[in-house]
Every structure is written in C-alpha cells, then in structure tokens.
Amino acid sequence: MRWNICSCLLVFVLGCKVTAATKHEVVEEKQSVSLPCLHSVEGEVTWSRETNGHRVDILTVGGDVEKKHISDPDRRRSSLADKSLYIRSVTVSDSGTYLCNNAAAVELTVIPSETTRLVAPKSTTVTLNCPLDVGGSHVPTWSKDGSEVQENIWVYVSHVDKTLTLTYVQPRDSGLYYCDGKPAVYLTVMEAETSDRARQEQKRRVTQRENDV
Template identity: 80%
Template sequence: MKVNIYSCLVVFVLGCNVTAAVKHEVVEEKQLVTLPCPHSVEGDVTWSRETNGHRVDILTVEGDRDKKHIPDPGRRYSSLADKSLHIFKVTVSDSGTYLCNNEAAVELTVIPSETTRLIAPKSTTVTLNCSGDVGGSAVTTWSKDGREIQQDEYVYVSPGGKMLTITYVQPGDSGLYYCDGKPAVYLTVMEAETSDRARQKQKRRATQRENDV
C-alpha cells in the first residue's frame, strides 16, 4: 500500500549525485523517515540495508505494490509514489547504509529518544557527560563503535569516569558515545577554518586515531 506523502510527518533525506559523499542522516527512534533514491529510477526498485558488511533486501517496488523480503508484522516498511523508502517508527536496529538498486542512498543512524546531541567545530575541545542513571558504577567506562575509549594525549577521562573530554576533535570523532553501555551523547564534528598550528595538531590527532584502530 502506498503512503500519501502529505498525510504524515516525514524526515526527508536529500539525494546526492554520483561524485558526492553518501548523505548521513541522524534521527531519533520512533520518527517517520523517508529515503529517496539518489537518482530518478524507472521500473522495479529494490531497497536494501547494509550493516557491518552484511546486506539484507527490505522490499522491491513492483509497479504499484511492494514485495517484502523481510518479516514486517508492524508494516513499518513501504514505498511512496516516487519509489522512496518509507519507514514508520524507526528503531535503533534500522541504522545502516540504505541502497536503492544497489546504489548507496543514505547512511542512517537512529539514536535512542532523548539522547543528548552535541555539535562541535573541528579542532575544538568537547566534554561529554553521563546523564540521569547512566554511569552508575564506581568507575565509568566510555565506548564508541563497540570499542572502549582509552585515555591518551587528546582524550581525558575524569576521576570516576563521569566526564569524557576530547581535545582537537576531528570528523572521525563523530558518533554515538556510550557510558557504561548506555547511550549518553551523539557528537557531530563540523568542518571549520583553522590555523597552520591547528592543522598540524589535527594531522597528529588523525595519525594517532589511525594507529589506535
């Protein structure tokens, strides 16, 4: 069944041309999301999601009907008239790279509701805090992308671990930070003009990040 694009609140993700980077969209869970194909398409369209190198087909738009490839008891997945993918009440598990006919359309990150969101210019210093009942253990552990964060020249963890400070943040520092395994802060690092001295420190910071991976 098609969804009337004017009948509900949606989050639009802009398409990108062949030479542009894949669009990255961050939304909170339970929102309605619409993902258009990067380019106009004719004929059948298959939408897929890739997560950690594993790809799964979601549905194929065949004429005026949707053919589902995964169980969808809640009918959360459907298509619009322009063959965009419509996801009703997204969940954290909906995160991943979405492909339209095998072409990357958008990288979607779904974060838990009420997660703190912080935007910081590149090369600045940011401090992330555990909030609410997060960080209840004696010594708090911070992690990102499934890896525990270790203190170094650019990363400082306060005594007890309730605060995480990162200096000279880089775009690679963007992402969802966990405090004792619970979502704490989603950090977005924006590009900014910097001095030669700052660029040198950025290069050192980036090199260190590569060595840590």
C-alpha cells in the same frame, strides 16, 4: 591497455561520486523517516540494507506493485510515490546503509530517545557528560562503536565529574558515545576548519596537559 586503465579510472571516479553522495541521516527511536534515492530512478526500484557487510533486500516497487522481501508484520516499511523508502517508528536495529538499486543512498543512524546531541566544529575541544542516572564514585567507562575509549594526550576522562573530554576533534570522532554502557551523547564533528589561531590554542592545551602528566 590504455583503454583498460581509463575504464578503471572511470569506475573509480564514479564509485567516489556514489560514496560522496551518500546522505547521513540521524534520527531518534520511534520517529519516522523517508529515505530517498539520490539518483534518477525508472522502472523497478529495490531497496536493501547493509550492516556489517551483510546485505538484505527489503522491498521492490514498480508501478503500482510493491513486493516485500522480509517479514514486516507491523507494516513499518513501505514506498512513497517517488519510490523513496518510508520507515515508521524506527528502532536502533534499523541503523545501517540503505541502497537503492544497489547504489548506496542513505547511512541511517537511529539513536535512543532523549539522547543528547552535540555538534562541534573540526579541531575544537568538546566535553561529554554521563547521563544523570550513572551514579557511584567509580571512574566511568566510556565507549563508542562497541570499543572502549582509551585515554591519551587527546582524550581525557575526569575522575571527578565523570566527563569525557576530546581534544582537537576530527570527523572520525563522530558517533554515539556510551557512559558505563548507557547512551550519553551523539557527537557530530563538522568539516569546517577553525582559524590558525584556534588550532594553535588547541595544540597549546594538549602540550600543557602532556607536561602536567
């Protein structure tokens, strides 16, 4: 019984290491990208991609032989000397989790060309702007990951300048934001903590906004 418990704990720890080691790559459309295995590889290597719980094998490489498992008429996918997966001229549909021999290696996010990219420290406030071609006098609809962003004490949509303000951002707020269905900003929230004084200031602003409402 004790051996079984230890085995389960070992599997759990190894699983955590694999997840923690996964690399997150963000690139724009039409760029090329090389996705490396994050563990030593010997013999054959099979690359797969997982999206929404569905996994598809892409190619297998071993020695001088490369075998493709999916249709690739434009020959955009190939392997490099170190068995990394090379994708030429990526598209948004190439986004997903890439696995090397069934181990998660790279989380690839492909964003539309010329999308604004913003990096913000954790627990700070950021303001996102709609694209210039979003016109009209209506209040824009902001969305992320296919879901509409709802206003609350932490989130505010300006009716005047069409901006989205996120207060006290966290890593889970990272991602591609759309304004009226058009790509607006890709936000990356860094894990670095702000000072206690900065956190107090953020909370003061939220309290003030709640009182104003």
